[in-house]
Amino acid sequence: MENKELALHAKNIRRNIVKEVYSAQSGHPGGSLGATDILTELYFEEMDINEENLNTLDRDRFVLSKGHASPALYAVLAEKGFLPEEELTTFRAINSRLQGHPNMNYVEGVDMSTGSLGQGISCAVGMALANKLDKNDHRIYTVLGDGECQEGQVWEATMSAAHYKLDNLCIIVDNNNLQIDGHVDEVMSVYPLDKKFEAFNCHVINVDGHDYDQLRAALKEARETKGMPTVIVAKTIKGKGVSFMEDQQGWHGVAPNEEQYHAAMKELEAE
Amino acid sequence: MAKVATRVAYGDALKELMVENKNVVVLDADLAGSTKSGEAKKVDPSRHFDMGIAEGNMMSVAAGLAASGKIAYASTFAMFATGRGFEQIRNSIGYPQLNVKICASHAGISVGEDGASHQCIEDVSLMRGIPGMKVIVPCDYNEAKQACKAVAEIDGPCYVRLGRSGVESVNGDDYKFELGKGVVLQKGEKVALVATGLMVQEALEAAKRIETAPTVVNIHTIKPIDKELIIELAKTHDTIVTCEEHSIIGGLGSAVAEVLAEAGTACKLVRVGVQDVFGESGKPAELFAKYKIDADAIVEAATK
Numbered sequence: 001m002e003n004k005e006l007a008l009h010a011k012n013i014r015r016n017i018v019k020e021v022y023s024a025q026s027g028h029p030g031g032s033l034g035a036t037d038i039l040t041e042l043y044f045e046e047m048d049i050n051e052e053n054l055n056t057l058d059r060d061r062f063v064l065s066k067g068h069a070s071p072a073l074y075a076v077l078a079e080k081g082f083l084p085e086e087e088l089t090t091f092r093a094i095n096s097r098l099q100g101h102p103n104m105n106y107v108e109g110v111d112m113s114t115g116s117l118g119q120g121i122s123c124a125v126g127m128a129l130a131n132k133l134d135k136n137d138h139r140i141y142t143v144l145g146d147g148e149c150q151e152g153q154v155w156e157a158t159m160s161a162a163h164y165k166l167d168n169l170c171i172i173v174d175n176n177n178l179q180i181d182g183h184v185d186e187v188m189s190v191y192p193l194d195k196k197f198e199a200f201n202c203h204v205i206n207v208d209g210h211d212y213d214q215l216r217a218a219l220k221e222a223r224e225t226k227g228m229p230t231v232i233v234a235k236t237i238k239g240k241g242v243s244f245m246e247d248q249q250g251w252h253g254v255a256p257n258e259e260q261y262h263a264a265m266k267e268l269e270a271e
Numbered sequence: 272m273a274k275v276a277t278r279v280a281y282g283d284a285l286k287e288l289m290v291e292n293k294n295v296v297v298l299d300a301d302l303a304g305s306t307k308s309g310e311a312k313k314v315d316p317s318r319h320f321d322m323g324i325a326e327g328n329m330m331s332v333a334a335g336l337a338a339s340g341k342i343a344y345a346s347t348f349a350m351f352a353t354g355r356g357f358e359q360i361r362n363s364i365g366y367p368q369l370n371v372k373i374c375a376s377h378a379g380i381s382v383g384e385d386g387a388s389h390q391c392i393e394d395v396s397l398m399r400g401i402p403g404m405k406v407i408v409p410c411d412y413n414e415a416k417q418a419c420k421a422v423a424e425i426d427g428p429c430y431v432r433l434g435r436s437g438v439e440s441v442n443g444d445d446y447k448f449e450l451g452k453g454v455v456l457q458k459g460e461k462v463a464l465v466a467t468g469l470m471v472q473e474a475l476e477a478a479k480r481i482e483t484a485p486t487v488v489n490i491h492t493i494k495p496i497d498k499e500l501i502i503e504l505a506k507t508h509d510t511i512v513t514c515e516e517h518s519i520i521g522g523l524g525s526a527v528a529e530v531l532a533e534a535g536t537a538c539k540l541v542r543v544g545v546q547d548v549f550g551e552s553g554k555p556a557e558l559f560a561k562y563k564i565d566a567d568a569i570v571e572a573a574t575k
Contacts, residue, residue, distance in 0.1 A: 057339060104338070104367050112338055113367040116358060119331045123363055126335020126343075133296070133317065134339070153359075156328035164320070 001045050003212045009079055010040040014241040015268045016075035016088050022261040024092035027100065030238040030251040032072035034209075035143060035174045038234055039076045041215040042141055054082060054108055060138045061111040061127055065120025066145035066174060067101040068253070073110065074098050082109040118151030120144070121171060125161045128169040128229075139223070143172045147179030149190040155200065161229040162201035169229040170222045171202070174209065176238035180252050197231040209234030242267055274437030277469075278376040280415035281433055282307030285344065288423055289314035295423065298333050298345045300326045306346040306376040306433075326351045330359035330371070337369035342423050345371055349378035349391035349432060357397055364428050365401040372422045373398075376433040379516035380550035380558045381469060383435070387549040396521020398430040399494050405450065406494040408432040408515075408523075410471035411441045414491055417448035425450065434516075436555050438469045441489065453497040459484040462573045463504040466514035467491060467523045470543075470564065474514045477569035485512075485573060493526055501530045505538035512541045512572050516564060519544035541572045 013036050021027035042062060043049065053059040064073050071091060077083040090096035097106040101115025111127075114120040124142035131138060148154060161169050173193055181187045190196070194204045203225045207214040215234070222230035238252075239245030242264040256264055288295045289311050297319045303309035312319040322329040326347055333343040345352070352375040353360065364371045380390045398406050405425065409415035415433060422429040441456065456471070457478065462485035466474035471489045478487050486508060490497060504511055511531070513524040524542030531540055545562055559565035 063335075112335070113362070116362040118327075119334075119359055119363045122328045122331030122359070123335035123338065125328075126332040126337075127339050128335075129320065129332065130296075130336050130339030130341055133341075153325075153327050153331070156323075156325035157331070160322055160325070160328055160332065163323075 006040055006044055006212050009044055010036050011268055013040060013072065013075040013079050015265060016078060016085070017071040018242065018256065018261065018264045018268065020071040020074065020088050020091040021255045023089040025255045026092050027071050027255060028068040028253045029071065029256070030178070030245055030248065031066060031145060031174065031176070032069045033242060033245060034176045034236040034238040034240050035066070035069050035072050036240065037210045037212065038143060038172055038174060038215065039072055041212055041219065043076050043080055045216060046219045047141065048138060051081065057136065058138065061140050063112040063120045063124040063127070063140070063142040064102060064114055065124070065142050066117065066148055067114030067120060070100065070102050073102055077107065077109045083107060117145070117148040118153035121154055122157040124169060125157050125166065128161065128166040129164060131168055132166065139168050139170060141170045141172065143174055146173055146175045146177060146184050146190055146193065149173065149193065150188050158197060158200045158202060165227050166229045167226050170219065171229060171231045173231065173233045174236050175233050176236045178238045178247070178249055178252065182249055193233050201228055203228050203230045204233065205230065206233050207235070209236035210240060274439055275412040276435060276437050277409050277412065277415035277433040278307045278435065280409070280412045281374050281376070281419050282310035284416045284419035285311040286314055288420060289318065292342065292423060294340060294342050296320065296336050296341045296343050298322055298329050298343060300324055300329050300347040300351065302347050308344065308346040326355040327359045330356040331363040333371045334363035334367070334369045337371050343371045344374055346374050346376065348389060349375035349394040350389055353394040353397045354391065361401050365404055368403050368427045370426060372429045372431065374419060374431045374433060377435045378432045379434060379468070380545060380562060381434055381436040381516060381555040383555045383558065384552050386552040390550040392518040392545045392550065393521065394432060395493055395517050395523070396525070399521065399526065403427055404494065405429045405492070407450070407492050408468040409491055410468055410489050411438050413440060413442050413444070413446055414448055418491065421448055421450060432468060434469050436469065439472045441471050441475065448491070451492045451495045451497055453500040454489040454491070456487040456489055459486040461485065461508060462510045462512060463488060463508040464512050464514060464569060464573065465490055465501070465504065465523070465527060467493060468516055470514040470516050473559070473564070473566045474569055476566035477573065480566070480570050481573050490523060493523055496526045496530060498530050501527055502534045502536065505531055505534065505536035508538060510539040510541060510573065512543055512569060514564070514569055515544045517544055519546060543569050543572050
């Protein structure tokens, strides 16, 4: 797919993220917008997932370990046509399938219920183990937050992924250096992330998480890497695409007001 | 007949399950020899995963395996399964109602010499609080083996509490385990001893020493609890004595109290169990005596 086409999908996804969080007046816009290009590259180029195989295990699967970026996941599923776009405005509302953090039993295409940080990556390890056991060649992808890497469980999971040589697992760290209380390196430094994952016996690739060429090349390298899981440390900008939300601590879990909503939508207008 | 620990029954159940059901996978956290989950490894090492001393990760990995169509048995000591791994069980397994069977051994103070750090007296309470979680506390080898196999047929999360120490055979060879159904072992009057796990043998021993010949009931399923039977017992007896090797807070005693209170019966309830204190090192029999959960303590509770 042309990068231009991917960028168009990403723009729609970002518009829907803003719409979801605005409708709910609740949710996490910053981390969702920042992870959008990673998810776009995964769902529109990398992953084997379509209408026909959606309801089967015979496809690539994705675990959003940073479950608070659910607006991005729901918007991607809508962009893929797996979820009615008009349903997005029910996000976080009573009786909605679109829970604040994803529930795998409510929405086809949500492959794991997540939200409690550190657990999704372990679930992805379990899914990758199952695929190995079943000689299912499909791959498992998971996206973690960089702040999430403060959870000890992330390292337990990484240790087990490397121990069981899960080369069918690709771990992507959405490295925006922001968490609720401030910059990751000021709150509780997780750096150097690449060296840590290398020390845990993973193949590590550093990329710009908004550059489709780099993401595409890294995901290909991950596919071709045998005998160990690959970790892609993707440098991103939290809030990417909405200027006043970019790299701002304050836009972690805050919804835009009406004025901010219109300003954001204007910035994200399709060309 | 020699006493056999319920964890041994788990190992024997796994040996059969691994052959009968190719979807069964087993995880352990460096205690495969003690929990007996290692028996599965002997059948098919490719379906037994040692996850090392990382219980939280093990629970979420089990969830991932279950999300891929596996029936995942996850084992370690009850303390670390339900204590360390509580939130992983709650969020990775419980919330999505995934097909994970947590079979935890070394529950209760019968762990003995290892002391309070390893004597889990809160596990039933913790697991009972998770929506949809079924909680089973088998009383002997036969029941434990059947329960460990039966949970494979139940869709969704289950907790099976297993012990370290040997227990007498309570049920006959023709016994059939039925989830959620209490078993009346002997019919008596005035007092009903309602016991679970290895306290069933203590209750039977106590019954021999109580002149009025009490009723003895084995409640192997704490959740869903057999309400019908408990209400029936309350209507036909003056006192119910619950017997558990667990804190009196949150376990069988609490579950029975809830049923009795809601039913509005006049039956008196006495809870024999660990009285909101931690255990200590010692031999199981010594601990049962000191913490007043042995047959003597049941006799005392039933006759005062």
